[in-house]
Amino acid sequence: xxxxxxxxxxxxxxVGGVQNAVSATTATTTQAIPAIELQQxxxxxxxxxxxxxxxxxxxxxxxxxGNLVNEVSQKQTAASDxxxxxxxxxxxxxxxxxISMEEANxxxxxxxxxxxxxxxxxxxxxxxxx
Amino acid sequence: xINALFSDSSYVTAKKMLDVSVLRQEAIASNLANVETPxxxxxxxxxxxxxxxxxxxxxxxxxxxxxMQPELAVDTSAVSGRADGNTVQLESEMLRLNENTVENAxxxxxxxxxxxxxxxxxxxxx
Amino acid sequence: xxxxxxxxDSTASALDAERVRMDVxxxxxxxxxxxRGLDGKPYQxxxxxxxxxxxxxQSSLDSNLVSGSSPEMVQIARIQKDNRPxxxxxxxxxxxxxxxxMVAMPDINIHEEMVDMIASSRSYEANLAVAxxxxxxxxxxxxxxxx
Numbered sequence: 001x002x003x004x005x006x007x008x009x010x011x012x013x014x015v016g017g018v019q020n021a022v023s024a025t026t027a028t029t030t031q032a033i034p035a036i037e038l039q040q041x042x043x044x045x046x047x048x049x050x051x052x053x054x055x056x057x058x059x060x061x062x063x064x065x066g067n068l069v070n071e072v073s074q075k076q077t078a079a080s081d082x083x084x085x086x087x088x089x090x091x092x093x094x095x096x097x098x099i100s101m102e103e104a105n106x107x108x109x110x111x112x113x114x115x116x117x118x119x120x121x122x123x124x125x126x127x128x129x130x
Numbered sequence: 131x132i133n134a135l136f137s138d139s140s141y142v143t144a145k146k147m148l149d150v151s152v153l154r155q156e157a158i159a160s161n162l163a164n165v166e167t168p169x170x171x172x173x174x175x176x177x178x179x180x181x182x183x184x185x186x187x188x189x190x191x192x193x194x195x196x197x198m199q200p201e202l203a204v205d206t207s208a209v210s211g212r213a214d215g216n217t218v219q220l221e222s223e224m225l226r227l228n229e230n231t232v233e234n235a236x237x238x239x240x241x242x243x244x245x246x247x248x249x250x251x252x253x254x255x256x
Numbered sequence: 257x258x259x260x261x262x263x264x265d266s267t268a269s270a271l272d273a274e275r276v277r278m279d280v281x282x283x284x285x286x287x288x289x290x291x292r293g294l295d296g297k298p299y300q301x302x303x304x305x306x307x308x309x310x311x312x313x314q315s316s317l318d319s320n321l322v323s324g325s326s327p328e329m330v331q332i333a334r335i336q337k338d339n340r341p342x343x344x345x346x347x348x349x350x351x352x353x354x355x356x357x358m359v360a361m362p363d364i365n366i367h368e369e370m371v372d373m374i375a376s377s378r379s380y381e382a383n384l385a386v387a388x389x390x391x392x393x394x395x396x397x398x399x400x401x402x403x
Contacts, residue, residue, distance in 0.1 A: 064131070071132035087258060093152050094260045095238070095397035099145060102245055102401030107132045110252045152262050155393060159263025160328040162382045163270030166277075166375065167306040167330050220382060231389045238396045245401055 068114060072107045079104035135252070139192040141244040146183070148237040150175055150200045151230055157202050158227050161218045168214035172223070176203040261390040265311055267383050269329035274380040276332050277304045281373045288364045291352045299362040301338040306330055338363075 082100040085092035136142075157173040164170040179200045186194045208217040280302050290299035311327045340363040348357030 068131055075132060089258060091259065093149075093262065093397075094394055095148055095152060095400060098397055098400040099241065103136055105401070106135070106245065106249055106252060109249070110132065110135065113252055113254075152393065155390060156263035156266075156327070159266045159386050159390065162379075162386050163266040163330045164306075164308050164328065165270075165379050165382065166274075167308045170308050173328070220378065224382060224385065227386060227389055231392060234393050235396055238400060241400060242402075246403060249403065 065114075068111060072104075072111045075100075075104040075107040135248055137192050138244065139187070139190065139195070141241065142192040142195050143187055144237050144240040144244065146195055146198060146200075148234065148241065150179070150183075151234040151237060153200050153202060154226075154230050155234070158223060158230060161223050162220075162227070165216070165218045165220055165223070168216060170216045170218065171204045172208045172218045173202050174205040176201050177205075177207075260394050261387075262393065263327065264387065264390055265327040266329050267386045267390070269331060270383045271380060271387075273304075273306060273330050273332050274376050274383070276335075277306075277376045278373065278380070280304050280335060281369050281376065284364050285366065285369050285373075287362060288366060289361065291350070291359055291361060298342045298360045299364075301340065301362060301364050302335055303338055304335050305333045307333040 079097075079100040082092055082097045086094065086097040154175050157175065161172045179198070183195070183198060186198060205217070208219075210217045211219060284301050287293075287299040293299045307330070309329055309331050311329055342360035343363045344358045345361050346357055347353060347359045350359045353359050
């Protein structure tokens with residue numbers, strides 16, 4: 001297969017790995033994991049389905065990254081709204097401001113970790129001997 | 131993806147209970163401020179809220195827990211032990227004050243623990 | 257004002273009101289033997305009347321309570337003179353004695369004033385405890401997310 005879909009597959013498995021660690025600590029995962037990882041675990045799925053999944057996983061993965069960035073920026077704006085509400089004396093209590101700041105922080109770290117893993121995957125790929 | 135990180139039901143419930151305990155602190159402050167005011171009726175978190183919260187938790191739907199709004203209401207079960215109609219009793223109100231402070235500390239600790247878990251899962255370090 | 261201490265308006269108003277009440281009680285006790293006041297008559301006992309008020313809101317967004325409602329505060333409605341009649345005591349040697357040798361003394365019962373003083377200081381201490389707990393709750397909130 002070509003370099004781009006190989007990159008997407010490796011990046012997909014890296015993101016899937018982070019996702020699985022997170023889902024081990026939370027009760028549910030609501031976001032679809034890139035199809036590759038799930039398909040490889042599911043022995044019922046025929047090989048053709050795997051190939052079809054690899055061609056659609058490119059589009060799915062772009063959406064995944066876009067959604068991640070959107071959600072992180074939503075958390076950040078919610079945090080800054082809460083903090084400015086607290087400072088201007090509106091009925092926001094201190095603990096709400098602290099919690100939303102910390103959640104925004106964790107979300108941002110999540111995005112940074114995803115970026116790091118993608119970068120590592122890319123560099124790993126580039127080091128491969130042709 | 132981010133919302134899934136924070137949708138653990140015990141975390142959502144702890145956040146809501148923290149809101150409730152801060153609200154209750156305000157009710158207790160108002161009650162103790164008015165302990166000598168004639169005909170003052172004591173306030174507390176609305177008792178209907180407690181039962182709604184129980185059913186929301188047992189249904190397992192953390193989204194419905196997150197949208198609940200606790201409110202203060204006059205405590206109809208309080209009786210007046212005094213001639214002036216004031217229903218605040220100093221000793222029990224002080225006990226509630228202490229109990230509420232401990233509850234607040236407990237919920238804050240739960241929230242901190244949940245956040246530490248999430249942070250560990252995301253970054254791999256504590 | 258930043259809302260870091262929840263319910264502090266109620267508590268502050270109560271501390272002020274109880275302080276005024278204690279001042280009035282001490283004034284009553286100090287004047288238990290005053291037979292001639294500023295108006296020439298015996299000292300008239302004073303008492304305070306508390307009332308429960310809602311803090312006036314500057315705007316609907318200005319509520320600083322989590323509950324979104326205005327804080328319930330207490331204030332002194334008025335300091336009123338008691339209208340008990342003066343006690344007449346037989347004391348012909350006193351400069352304020354009337355034709356029958358009776359002196360009009362203020363009708364202040366020390367025990368009653370002491371009981372009021374105790375109730376007032378209990379309420380004052382209770383409100384101090386509330387303020388302390390509000391402080392500890394705020395410090396707890398500040399430690400959220402620290403690692």
